[in-house]
Amino acid sequence: xxxxxxxxxxxxxxxxxxxxxxxxxxxxxxxxxxxxxxxxxxxxxxxxxxxxxxxxxxxxxxxxxxxxxxxxxxxxxxxxxxxxxxxxxxxxxxxxxxxxxxxxxxxxxxxxxxxxxxxxxxxxxxxxxxxxxxxxxxxxxxxxxxxxxxxxxxxxxxxxxxxxxxxxxxxxxxxxxxxxxxxxxxxxxxxxxxxxxxxxxxxxxxxxxxxxxxxxxxxxxxxxxxxxxxxxxxxxxxxxxxxxxxxxxxxxxxxxxxxxxxxxxxxxxxxxxxxxxxxxxxxxxxxxxxxxxxxxxxxxxxxxxxxxxxxxxxxxxxxxxxxxxxxxxxxxxxxxxxxxxxxxxxxxxxxxxxxxxxxxxxxxxxxxxxxxxxxxxxxxxxxxxxxxxxxxxxxxxxxxxxxxxxxxxxxxxxxxxxxxxxxxxxxxxxxxxxxxxxxxxxxxxxxxxxxxxxxxxxxxxxxxxxxxxxxxxxxxxxxxxxxxxx
Amino acid sequence: xxxxxxxxxxxxxxxxxxxxxxxxxxxxxxxxxxxxxxxxxxxxxxxxxxxxxxxxxxxxxxxxxxxxxxxxxxxxxxxxxxxxxxxxxxxxxxxxxxxxxxxxxxxxxxxxxxxxxxxxxxxxxxxxxxxxxxxxxxxxxxxxxxxxxxxxxxxxxxxxxxxxxxxxxxxxxxxxxxxxxxxxxxxxxxxxxxxxxxxxxxxxxxxxxxxxxxxxxxxxxxxxxxxxxxxxxxxxxxxxxxxxxxxxxxxxxxxxxxxxxxxxxxxxxxxxxxxxxxxx
Numbered sequence: 001x002x003x004x005x006x007x008x009x010x011x012x013x014x015x016x017x018x019x020x021x022x023x024x025x026x027x028x029x030x031x032x033x034x035x036x037x038x039x040x041x042x043x044x045x046x047x048x049x050x051x052x053x054x055x056x057x058x059x060x061x062x063x064x065x066x067x068x069x070x071x072x073x074x075x076x077x078x079x080x081x082x083x084x085x086x087x088x089x090x091x092x093x094x095x096x097x098x099x100x101x102x103x104x105x106x107x108x109x110x111x112x113x114x115x116x117x118x119x120x121x122x123x124x125x126x127x128x129x130x131x132x133x134x135x136x137x138x139x140x141x142x143x144x145x146x147x148x149x150x151x152x153x154x155x156x157x158x159x160x161x162x163x164x165x166x167x168x169x170x171x172x173x174x175x176x177x178x179x180x181x182x183x184x185x186x187x188x189x190x191x192x193x194x195x196x197x198x199x200x201x202x203x204x205x206x207x208x209x210x211x212x213x214x215x216x217x218x219x220x221x222x223x224x225x226x227x228x229x230x231x232x233x234x235x236x237x238x239x240x241x242x243x244x245x246x247x248x249x250x251x252x253x254x255x256x257x258x259x260x261x262x263x264x265x266x267x268x269x270x271x272x273x274x275x276x277x278x279x280x281x282x283x284x285x286x287x288x289x290x291x292x293x294x295x296x297x298x299x300x301x302x303x304x305x306x307x308x309x310x311x312x313x314x315x316x317x318x319x320x321x322x323x324x325x326x327x328x329x330x331x332x333x334x335x336x337x338x339x340x341x342x343x344x345x346x347x348x349x350x351x352x353x354x355x356x357x358x359x360x361x362x363x364x365x366x367x368x369x370x371x372x373x374x375x376x377x378x379x380x381x382x383x384x385x386x387x388x389x390x391x392x393x394x395x396x397x398x399x400x401x402x403x404x405x406x407x408x409x410x411x412x413x414x415x416x417x418x419x420x421x422x423x424x425x426x427x428x429x430x431x432x433x434x435x436x437x438x439x440x441x442x443x444x445x446x447x448x449x450x451x452x453x454x455x456x457x458x459x460x461x462x463x464x465x466x467x468x469x470x471x472x473x474x475x476x477x478x479x480x481x482x483x484x485x486x
Numbered sequence: 487x488x489x490x491x492x493x494x495x496x497x498x499x500x501x502x503x504x505x506x507x508x509x510x511x512x513x514x515x516x517x518x519x520x521x522x523x524x525x526x527x528x529x530x531x532x533x534x535x536x537x538x539x540x541x542x543x544x545x546x547x548x549x550x551x552x553x554x555x556x557x558x559x560x561x562x563x564x565x566x567x568x569x570x571x572x573x574x575x576x577x578x579x580x581x582x583x584x585x586x587x588x589x590x591x592x593x594x595x596x597x598x599x600x601x602x603x604x605x606x607x608x609x610x611x612x613x614x615x616x617x618x619x620x621x622x623x624x625x626x627x628x629x630x631x632x633x634x635x636x637x638x639x640x641x642x643x644x645x646x647x648x649x650x651x652x653x654x655x656x657x658x659x660x661x662x663x664x665x666x667x668x669x670x671x672x673x674x675x676x677x678x679x680x681x682x683x684x685x686x687x688x689x690x691x692x693x694x695x696x697x698x699x700x701x702x703x704x705x706x707x708x709x710x711x712x713x714x715x716x717x718x719x720x721x722x723x724x725x726x727x728x729x730x731x732x733x734x735x736x737x738x739x740x741x742x743x744x745x746x747x748x749x750x751x752x753x754x755x756x757x758x759x760x761x762x763x764x765x766x
Contacts, residue, residue, distance in 0.1 A: 165665035173637025184611030280745035285737035
């Protein structure tokens with residue numbers, strides 16, 4: 001019986017949420033009903049005067065916010081502003097006067113914040129109604145030994161440091177997350193539906209809603225708009241890159257860890273530290289350095305041409321005849337190859353560290369008994385070590401994959417200023433063959449101010465990442481063992 | 487005998503790998519001491535050796551090189567980032583690990599998913615939010631960028647707190663301690679090792695970050711840059727031939743403290759990455 005009740009509650013949390021509100025309004029006394037308008041009324045009537053005043057103050061603040069902040073912004077939210085920026089130079093006083101223009105971006109941002117505040121307030125209002133009703137029930141209970149005591153204000157404050165401590169702890173970090181993560185995501189989504197670009201830059205120009213036309217142009221392909229072409233090419237390379245980067249570093253990381261862990265190795269700790277030194281240097285320094293290392297006139301190229309490697313590659317056909325250098329980072333296929341190789345250089349020490357940790361926990365009796373049964377080293381590796389590592393690291397592999405989709409540093413630092421696309425269609429969309437979606441997005445915003453298309457790309461990447469994130473996430477959560485030690 | 491040969495080959499192979507991994511680092515170090523200011527395109531080792539690059543870097547700032555100021559900026563930003571992030575992460579971890587409230591699991595899941603969305607994607611929006619608050623090209627803005635969302639990265643510290651025996655907290659509660667006292671007097675001291683990890687980890691973020699710094703400080707003056715942006719700008723096409731060896735010197739100087747901190751931290755790094763997945 002109890003189980004059934006619990007099940008019902010679990011399946012319909014939303015229903016109970018509104019049902020409780022309904023009960024509060026229907027069964028509440030005059031003061032509770034009055035709380036619908038004056039939020040503090042219920043508290044004040046039921047002996048919690050200070051709380052009542054505070055809640056009413058919040059309500060007043062909210063109303064003031066609505067009148068002076070939300071209303072003027074939301075009124076223009078439909079058009080994102082109509083008054084164009086104008087500057088008039090007064091020839092007599094030589095002073096410029098600027099008219100009371102609309103800034104589309106400010107309107108957009110403020111409207112989103114205002115909507116956010118309004119939603120928060122509605123939730124606050126609902127929970128207020130419920131707690132006022134609970135207070136009424138508590139207050140009307142007949143005097144008895146089991147009757148719960150109504151908290152004074154002082155006790156309420158104290159509870160924030162004892163049983164409600166989590167509210168105190170979470171409020172500041174949550175505020176930060178709202179400011180840095182949640183509001184930007186909403187802004188990003190909104191911009192994708194506007195025509196915000198270089199021709200529509202506030203404050204000098206207005207931008208407005210254009211519906212889904214940006215999404216259409218991402219898949220369109222005409223002589224002037226080549227986003228569809230560029231998008232397909234870059235998406236393909238992004239996914240290929242993410243798979244290659246994740247697998248290569250993963251496999252070579254395990255191999256390197258096993259090489260160092262092997263019983264033959266003297267001083268394994270020293271070897272490990274030497275590899276770690278390579279990644280301890282900040283990534284932007286090493287990557288920029290490597291870019292010059294492999295530059296068209298860089299040192300590797302001059303060494304290669306001295307010892308005849310360049311000529312050899314020319315004769316094999318890997319380097320085209322009219323070049324007298326190896327285009328490590330300046331021709332498409334070479335650059336893609338080099339990026340993956342350099343990423344191995346960057347990523348393998350990390351994976352080696354992790355794999356070392358995992359390998360140390362591997363049950364050695366299994367491997368030993370397999371060897372007694374006549375398994376070779378290789379068989380033991382394939383049938384025992386690998387499945388174990390995959391089991392432990394499976395979820396983090398997917399996380400790595402998502403991280404590689406967004407691996408900005410490696411691609412941008414290696415190819416910016418070094419790679420120029422020969423493909424006119426890609427150049428029209430400000431893209432390059434070696435770009436990932438994120439580096440394309442970054443260039444679109446940082447160099448070309450094409451915010452609308454960047455937002456659309458951002459949303460697409462979001463969706464791709466979300467799918468993989470949720471894939472790995474369900475596995476991570478399902479095996480939650482937080483209670484094990486407690 | 488066979489074993490010895492095998493051992494020699496084994497170590498020879500490792501040595502080759504180490505050389506491959508350390509060649510760029512070595513190039514960084516030797517170029518930092520090079521007498522030729524541009525990129526040496528024909529020789530790996532410089533023809534003339536000098537310490538002038540370091541002198542220029544540290545003692546004689548000019549319009550391009552303001553290394554002392556950059557170092558100070560990055561240090562200030564990273565100290566504040568480190569304090570705020572560590573506080574946030576500890577607060578969130580304690581709330582999720584040691585207190586029980588309605589919607590806790592849902593909130594935890596939501597945070598993990600939100601944290602996996604990379605910041606690079608929403609950076610334009612972050613930039614404009616901060617611009618409308620007038621915080622771009624300011625260090626306060628950078629600190630907010632690096633630390634505001636840090637509460638989401640609670641997983642590792644929470645995992646550590648989960649291993650603290652519940653009896654410890656129960657006993658304190660029986661003695662009449664409030665949750666605040668349990669948090670500050672009992673849980674935090676026990677968590678010291680993982681706090682070290684968290685502190686170093688968040689301290690390193692501003693030193694290695696390139697994207698946000700470029701976006702946020704781009705229009706500022708050279709004096710306000712962080713080390714990453716300052717060094718990057720030295721490699722501008724018009725400057726690289728005069729400043730490349732100074733760039734290397736700057737990279738070398740910044741690498742020393744970072745490497746030391748990273749090597750201290752690396753043993754926790756493994757725990758951190760696998761803690762999300764080792765649930766079997």
